[in-house]
Amino acid sequence: MDIFDRKIANRLQRFGRLSSADLAQEVGVSVSTANERVRRMASGGEIRGWHAHLNPDAVGAGLCCFVLVDMTYDGEADACAALVTHDEVMELHHVAGAHSYMMKLRTRDTASLQAFLAEHVKPLPAVLRTETLISLDALKESPVMPVDGLD
Amino acid sequence: MDIFDRKIANRLQRFGRLSSADLAQEVGVSVSTANERVRRMASGGEIRGWHAHLNPDAVGAGLCCFVLVDMTYDGEADACAALVTHDEVMELHHVAGAHSYMMKLRTRDTASLQAFLAEHVKPLPAVLRTETLISLDALKESPVMPVDGLD
DNA sequence: ATTGAAAGAACCCCGAC
DNA sequence: GTCGGGGTTCTTTCAAT
Numbered sequence: 001m002d003i004f005d006r007k008i009a010n011r012l013q014r015f016g017r018l019s020s021a022d023l024a025q026e027v028g029v030s031v032s033t034a035n036e037r038v039r040r041m042a043s044g045g046e047i048r049g050w051h052a053h054l055n056p057d058a059v060g061a062g063l064c065c066f067v068l069v070d071m072t073y074d075g076e077a078d079a080c081a082a083l084v085t086h087d088e089v090m091e092l093h094h095v096a097g098a099h100s101y102m103m104k105l106r107t108r109d110t111a112s113l114q115a116f117l118a119e120h121v122k123p124l125p126a127v128l129r130t131e132t133l134i135s136l137d138a139l140k141e142s143p144v145m146p147v148d149g150l151d
Numbered sequence: 152m153d154i155f156d157r158k159i160a161n162r163l164q165r166f167g168r169l170s171s172a173d174l175a176q177e178v179g180v181s182v183s184t185a186n187e188r189v190r191r192m193a194s195g196g197e198i199r200g201w202h203a204h205l206n207p208d209a210v211g212a213g214l215c216c217f218v219l220v221d222m223t224y225d226g227e228a229d230a231c232a233a234l235v236t237h238d239e240v241m242e243l244h245h246v247a248g249a250h251s252y253m254m255k256l257r258t259r260d261t262a263s264l265q266a267f268l269a270e271h272v273k274p275l276p277a278v279l280r281t282e283t284l285i286s287l288d289a290l291k292e293s294p295v296m297p298v299d300g301l302d
Numbered sequence: 303a304t305t306g307a308a309a310g311a312a313c314c315c316c317g318a319c
Numbered sequence: 320g321t322c323g324g325g326g327t328t329c330t331t332t333c334a335a336t
Contacts, residue, residue, distance in 0.1 A: 030306080047203050097285070106296045143202045
């Protein structure tokens, strides 16, 4: 990824529906080149996918929380494989420190959070304990990540 | 948002570049209607934006971590306003419990994480203390959220 | 790899239901 | 609000550099 790829990727992660013409002009290459770069990044894995970012409240996913999960080594992989299948589990990270894993969840409300933990998390054999941090307000929740070497 | 809106939104958050023709067929409405629904959801705020999801490793943002931040009430709003301006801060949540805020950060490596905390977090007057959980592996990191009332 | 131009596909507007 | 058609814009392909 040279500077043009990075500029293109950075624009597209912010404005995914930018037309090739606008993109090409902003970055300073021809339309064909911009298209070719995008195609190459998409097939090469630098661009993982394209997504509409929904309003969580509008689709009944207004409750966001982070769940720290302690697991035994035995059955750990199975538990992770099961967890990632659920839409409620938006992120699952193996973390360093006092806890084994950290999940980001979205559910409708506290009742459905409780139900999800009781039905799909706590029954997993490897899961020893969970600790839930509830988000009272998401001041920022962006899919945009810093792209190295810009500005 | 009726069932058609929710189906459309759910498809578009997974495949943001779905053509109107495919979208219409999958959901069971005409192309015109699909387009009209998308336009209404985008202008009404149900769809917040469109984004390419980049490969963090490819753009030099391979280190992911979660930072718990303790703040004083005095200067809290200013600190939050400052934090959200940085691309490294992908999420900032006001959380219930022992800590005030929870941030999701992405940086190049531990050195740039250290630099970011030292330069842009700890100097904020309201910030008392931070606790950092480093992600060793992101098993799932998806922008897709559960949409209520499907299936 | 980059480019311009032509062919193909997608989107948007609009009048009718 | 939904639909289909026509005009416009965009994307893709391709031959040439």
